[in-house]
Amino acid sequence: MADLRTNLAGIKSPNPFWLASAPPTNSGYQIMKAFDAGWGGAVWKTLGVPVVNVSSRYGSLNYRDNRMMGFNNIELITDRPLKDNLREISEVKKRFPDHAVIASLMVETREEWHNIVRDVENAGADGIELNFGCPHGMCERGMGSAVGQEPKVLQTIVEWVKEVAKIPVITKLTPNISDITRPARAARAGGSDAISLINTIQSVIGVDLDTFVPSPNVDGKSTNGGYCGPAVKPIALNMLKNCAQDKQVGIPISGIGGVENWRDAAEFILLGATSVQVCTAVMHFGFGIIRDLKTGLERYMDEKGFKTIEDFRGKALPNILHWEDLNLKYKVVADINKDKCIGCQLCYTACEDGAHQAISLSSDPADRKPTIIEENCVGCNLCSIVCPVEDCITMERRDDGKQHLTWGDRTREGNLPKTFDDPLAGGLHHWVPEPAEALAKVKPRHYKG
Amino acid sequence: MTDTEAYYESSRCLYCYDAPCINACPTGIDIPLFIRQINSDNKDGAAKTIYESNWMGHACGNVCPTEELCEGACVYNHQDVKPIEIGRLQAHATDRVIRSKKKLFRTGKDTGKKIAIVGAGPAGISAACELRMLGHAVDIYEAKAKPSGLCVYGVAPYKLTNEEAVDEVNYLQEQFGFNVHYNKPITGRADFEKLEKGYDAIFIGIGLGGTSSLGVPGEDKQGVIGALEFVEELRMKQQKTPVGKKVIVLGGGNTAMDAASESCRMGAESVIVAYRRGPEEMGAYGFEFDLGKKGGAEGVFNVTRGEVMGDKAVKGVKFIRNKAAYGKIEAIPGSEFVEPCDMVLLGTGQGKQVELLEQISGVKLEHKSRILDDRGRLVVNEHFQTNNAKYFAAGDAVNGGVEVVNAAAEAKKAAHGIDQYLKK
Structure with missing residues (x-):
């Protein structure tokens, strides 16, 4: 049976599933309920300076009938008194000594940092997370992402914290920066024991077409918020990969960004995360999703023969290279399984209008199953992605697997194409129809104009 | 929804x-x-x-x-x-x-041409809308008091209510401004000649006639009525019409199924659908028969109807079982039986309005077809023009009786046929 126990830079928890610092960790009440449900850890909603929140705080990006595939918020750090939070931290730790309670912090001066670090340590917190990520409300006051975007400032504050901290320190990074490894390296240089990422992405979630006010609407006005939810997962995975592959970062990582089910969590772990943090999915479905997260990950680990999280953590990292190190000789083409094909022709129109004109239709209108024109197919995957039938369009290998040549190899050998006519140039092999052929194409009878 | x-x-x-x-x-x-x-x-x-x-x-x-x-x-x-x-x-x-009541369409620029439409059913209304889009003036002459033809008078009410059907026509009439003259049947040659004088073209959308007779003894007894007429009456009276305790529906078409389903719903104790061939050969869609069965109707197949029994009122129908041999139906000797009932609904198909159509000079009707159902259909070309160039037609009168959607499709094409004809 898989062992889900996790140790992130000395912070131990019964499983890798933590609640991210956010509304679900606003109170001891919520965190006790979460631990009771099965969550392994919780990062307390950020403690710091007094704030005032606005009314109307969230906005949602829906896709068709799916709600909250993206989510943004303009809520600030906790507005509850520090002493209440500290008392509740003690109470939770007393009741759940083996679960991880991490205090998220955000203050300004060195003295404030020293004081609050001591406070949460005395309350019994297992670790500290420095909130250098919040992209709204706090950054205007020189905190949150304003710190995360300045590696030097970030490093200084980490150093202040480490001057007094006896428990592990995690630095939470903002994705609102072009190279995530710079603040990550600065965190390590300042002595941070771990990093966590990503915080929310600066966003405008959408505009109301009647009021012309983006959401959330605060008395007829809005502001940029922080974007999160399933839609941000690919951005989070990329930044996680960048930090996990960077030897100068080299400290444990808690992964955050769009985790909703065990599959998402497994992906974060495969790219190097030791624990994963969840917020939006809980705000949508409640703490009960932990049952799927735990049982799903356990089953996956058992099936793959992984006994602990460490057995597969980072296993996908060697498989992500720079583009220039990919094999130019590898060649796949699409293959349509006509027994499975349902004749929607989405692959046809996607390839015809959106890619490389490598799919043809039968001249017999009764035969709706398209055919790949293999000599035009560049192996882009688009048809297999739009196909609504599982495993109907597959990408089949056509090279013999014996040759391996990368752009990097070519660069090193000085073997790069100099002109477009050069046989080495890729475009030479890319067939396109003549422009006027577009107008001669047979259109469906209902296409007007 | x-x-x-x-x-x-x-x-x-x-x-x-x-x-x-x-x-x-x-x-x-x-x-x-x-x-x-x-x-x-x-x-x-x-x-x-x-x-x-x-x-x-x-x-x-x-x-x-x-x-x-x-x-x-x-x-x-x-x-x-x-x-x-x-x-x-x-x-x-x-x-x-x-x-x-939002207007979605604008009528075409006035052409000064006038078209008469006979029948405010799906074909007539569709032709009217399309002709107005093309800028022609339209007068519709309707024999009944309501528009929409079989949508109001002929399909089972669970599918579409009278109000819904009429509201749609009113909505269309509002934005297209065609005139509908209700209770104005066109009955004979004199009427057609009047239309010919007053209009540039005439569109025939009269559909089919009443339920055809069985041609068996006793079908004039009390309690024997056409399935279509039964549906029409219950639709007009919001189901406040009598239904028998034991109902036999003769026929295997969609109207027969509508009548069977509605009889069940209105409280008949038993409803039997009797059909001369096997269930797979019924003209009705499978889902229509399934719906009838869910309501409690039973199918009796491979039976040929004989005499309708009873005194003044119907008491039963005599059947003889049959088998199909080489595509033909053969009676099985000695298999006669009488199914008791107090109501018989004839789902035996609608007759063509041959007598009326023959009053139009020069139009041609399908007479020689080997398919019985085709006989009496109005013959039209691909523009839905009859042999009398001034007359166009579409819908059941032309196709022999299909769906509302077929009438709508044909009438639209007919309207363009008229437009082309008037431009010549």
């Missing part, structure tokens, strides 16, 4: 290329487009997409045999996934604009 259900259902549509549902629709409605318009909260746009192809959009959304047409063609069927509920989505979109 609520807005929420429409939103969920429209979210499922795959937006197929050159979608099979479009090609399965006789009027070729761009179904994936209107579903996408519903999904993006552009319901007016959705309704416009529907009406551009089919002026009976709301009626069709309700009465179309979608399992056989658009929904039957949905690619989800090949994946064993429930097809998109196209009919209900269509009715949802059109219902919205009909209730909001």
